[in-house]
Amino acid sequence: MPIEPLTPKDVEERLRELPGWSLDDGSLTRSYRLGSHIAAAAFTLHIAQIQDDLDHHSDLTLGYDSVALSVRTHAADGAITDRDFALATRVEAIAPAHDVR
Template sequence: MAVEPLSQDEIENRLRELPGWTLEDGRITRTYRLASHRAAAALVAHVAAVQDELNHHSDLTLGYRTVVLAVNTHDAGGAVTTRDFALAQRVEELAPAHGAR
């Protein structure tokens, strides 16, 4: 089933429901800060498992005490879709358990 790109207004409305997420270079992005590198790596592993479950993957960058996600939908020509927001919401739900802020 094809996923349709969201309009700019739809993206902005959905971003209001996800504090910390922004639209940058055609992708929704979020940087999480964690207490340690090990905590950041654990968050990356958890996010990777969710991405596999959803069959929807972001660019995921591990820093010393940071994790950065940037996501759009390749199947929709690199546009932002509901799939991206579903992934973002799942990450928002699991991040606090890792101490992410």
């Protein structure tokens, strides 16, 4: 069964529920600042575990004290789908435990 893309209106409405996330060049994106490089690396690892749990992987960039995500569903020709919002929501849920800024 194919994965259905969300409509632009659906994406806009759902983004309202995820402060800090935005639509950039066709992907859901978010950057986080953390207190140190080790904290950023730990957050990256936790995100990678969530991606494996969901079998949905984003572009994930580790900086010195930052982590950036860019999410879209390649199986839906790069469109935004429910899977992207599920990943973003899970990442938001763990962010406070990593003391993101």
